[in-house]
Amino acid sequence: MSWLTKVRERLPFAPKRETADNLWIKCPRCQEMIFVKEYEANGNVCPKCDHHGRIGADRRLEMLFDEGFRLLPSPEVTEDPLKFKDTKPYPARLKAARTANPHRDAFTAGIGTVEGHQAVIGVQDFMFMGGSMGMAVGDAFVFAAQAAIDARCGFVCVTAAGGARMQEGILSLMQMPRATVMTRRLKEKGLPYIVVLADPTTGGVTASYAMLGDVHVAEPGALIGFAGQRVIQETIREQLPEGFQRAEYLHKHGMVDMVVHRNELKQTLASLLGYLSPAQAA
Template structure:
């Protein structure tokens, strides 16, 4: 036992009234270096007030902020855990356990059914803190089930990807989620229902190669990194210097890969206007004041 560390130092700290301060009370802006109090950042929807830099927003917080009021959380489908018994520097089963403790989620996808500015929709959100928002069997199954629920409810599907791509610990089983989610999007389109993608930072890899680029409308948050391979990999492969701002939302808007770049605060209003037009519903401004709609229980197909 180290008596200085275990006995003397705690006694001195208690005498001087020192208290341990959590490390995450202040958040540093990656763009300007400004320090922002975490409560102020949360109240501003994880957008740095001065610079407007869009930080990663937790999936639970995004769903709560998106919907008008209470919403129905869709259940997380059960799938095989660690089917390949994968291990690198750490067992995959242990990585799953650690991520579930850290995020309080079963996997990277959260989905909910509710109303956004009076428009009923199913929303799917990636949690990047869960193994980089990677697409595995659980995530793929959750997206498919969300699409099926949207079809059953006859309402649009909106997805907020934030991912590094496919989950390598599940190998080919992860890659099979690319065609499965693509088929789910096709099912929505066959039913004549809108599918909107809100691209957040980052959206890369197999997620970009599948459902993230199949939307009827693509909205992107400012400054989001969007692409398949990383900038460094592309430069090493092509042996060329890429343009400034390559793979950002603004660059992709300029080159026709996304339809609009929208500030996080304005996304619910913009989304509702687009969906009202696509669903042939009257504009919100011209409607009379109606009581808030209530969700009805509908059995999934």
């Protein structure tokens, strides 16, 4: 940032102007410069190489729901139950994440329709502390799944996480069985549970509700796995194939049912909800 820009921002009579810094974005894959408005209009997908960039929870819900959906309330949980501190106290990390994000934690859910099919959609936002799964995420998932049961409709979960939230220790890991129980309850009621695997989906999230869906849909190029490639290679002492944790490789080997472009995702989910939702759930 130049000294002139810094001075202009301090002047009350000088409105902020668009500059090259906020008009263009460089694609991390093809390195092409993309007009930001074109990039956002394309759902944060590069128009040159189709690289799927990460996307926030609100934008994701707007893209998947029809107009008129409503957000579900975020459950209140005990914060910093372990009084955890690393280089910073856990409350300071939460405060910083909430300042930079519109929601109080990494999981946001809403209820509405997807091309006329009623559904609850929960979105994990990687931009909030890496989408890490703590008590707030676990409670929000349970609450969203119960909302789907109460409304007798399908539940769609869009995952994007680095795993469990280490600042909450064993309490974070306990969210895995809690979420697993809710997926079982959905199945018992005959309600579809559809998972959309976004980049990245790793760790304890992959080891629990991310891989328990009736159908698993992945976005192109999404990183999906439990441990990282280097950790696995050092453990088994073998070289792993290129892209073995990417959506296309997992689809080829049967771990993912389909890989769907973001701009076609809403239509795909509507079709799945139409096929899988019973006329009248018990």
